[in-house]
Amino acid sequence: MSQSIHADTVLGQLKLKVSNLERSVQFYKEVVGFQILNLQEKSAELTVDGQNIFLILEEIPNAAIPPRRSVTGLYHFAILVPTREQLGLSLRTLAESGIHIGQGDHLVSEALYIEDPDHNGIEIYWDRPRSEWKTDSEGNIMMGTEPVDIKGLLQLAGDKPWTGLSAGTILGHLHLHVSELPPSKVFYCDILGFDMVFDASKMMGAYFISAGGYHHHIGMNIWAGIGAPQPLANATGLAYYTIVLPSQTELERTLGKIKDAEIPLAAQNDYWVVRDPSGIEIRLISAK
Template sequence: MNDAIGLLPDSSRIGRAALTVGDESAVIDFYRDIVGLEQLTREASTTALGVDGRSLLEVRYDADAHPRPEDATGLFHNAFRVPTREALGDALARIRDGWELTGASDHGVSEALYCTDPEGNGVEIYRDRPRKDWPRDDDGSLEIGSWPLDLADLAAAASDESVSTAPAETSLGHVHLEVSSLDDAREFYVDTLGFDVMVSAPSALFLAAGGYHHHLGLNTWNRRSVPSTADHRGLAWFELVVPSSDALAPIRRRLEDRGVPVADRDEGFEIADPDGITVRLVAES
């Protein structure tokens, strides 16, 4: 566990993510029709999608962006959390009707469906089990497993009629990254930024604030070694939301004291992790 518990406030969460894409229409259609997000705004080359007027995903068209190299770090998946098992069953129906399911797992803490968007970006749609039911080891530490998910049972939990949109309570529950070094990523995200380690494995880390099972996943499963760059398609940035500007200020000071370059933005600031992945930090609005 993190020796510096409390550096990130317990209510810190993932806010939005942004994707750089080459086929804007196909990607927007996927997140609208399959994930169930609404198109909120469309300005020039950027489209915002979300639920209930809240943006969860920005799709940014760049005709000059190159496909992410196979050995480059970056996004493993964006994970959209729905509030109920019924909503997850509805998502399964949309995927089966209009897309391809690439995986499904019971993680103990959650039930999850997996697919990829038209440009190969990983997508998870999941629902959490109640915290009191999360499996734990004998020492009380959290256990995140991967067991077969009963899809027939999940399908039976879906609404009686087809549901085309995700519920208003849907959020971007976590982001999972492919990194080049777990040691470097841990030093950045845990020792410097202030996440707590919830689960540690030889080739993966699951990090969170406030005892959640994970807001951030990190893995080296595919042995990525080339840093992410701005001219690649894929994840452009993801957002970490803290409860107030008062909470944001000490995080910024700590980053600067550790020599992490910080760039101002109107709503907060942004930093880059050791693999060049941009993290935006903002205060809850």
């Protein structure tokens, strides 16, 4: 059995390809609550703390927006806010914007779902304390989808001012469309070392995996169809995401496992690039 990836492994910087940068920047700033860290003609770096890049947007020439659930790549990325009150403030702001809002109480968390102008899925959520999470007889973290207490969230927000996403906000998890589940499990679990926390392959065609006992850092599904193709080069959507290992030692251990599996790996200035079996680009870095 593969040694688990380090418990302190987290997700880092995310890059999306968009069709209209000005429109997307306005959406992510005014509706979602990011700050602009750096704005150029065809790209923008967004932040929540004024210092670190959370999200990069890049405008693609002659961009094509793929139909929903048609290609591999992003299903949604999930913005984890530190408190339930902040989720309530986000809910109030989203409602005032007039966009469609999905919702789900997943037992471990409460979540809101929206889409950006290019139909990139976004989840905004907060976690209940880990002490309240439950597991089944097989050790799977129990998750479900129940109605969110919308009234309670809005009452919690009240008329408090909304100043955007707080500095404690992080990229909590990603949910990906993959072409097939078995090779994805081999790559993410057997090679990288993520732990399976919820095997929903028979129930809903999905896996949920994590580091350190989290409810999930990565979800993957076959909802775009088994054998779903990779997006075209000029398609909007996920350009890459980042996995952050806690130390150089842990990064080198993970890189060694990838090399042992004879998976192509490319070194860049301060990160390494690998692609999963569905062609999704992952950047690997160390936190220090």
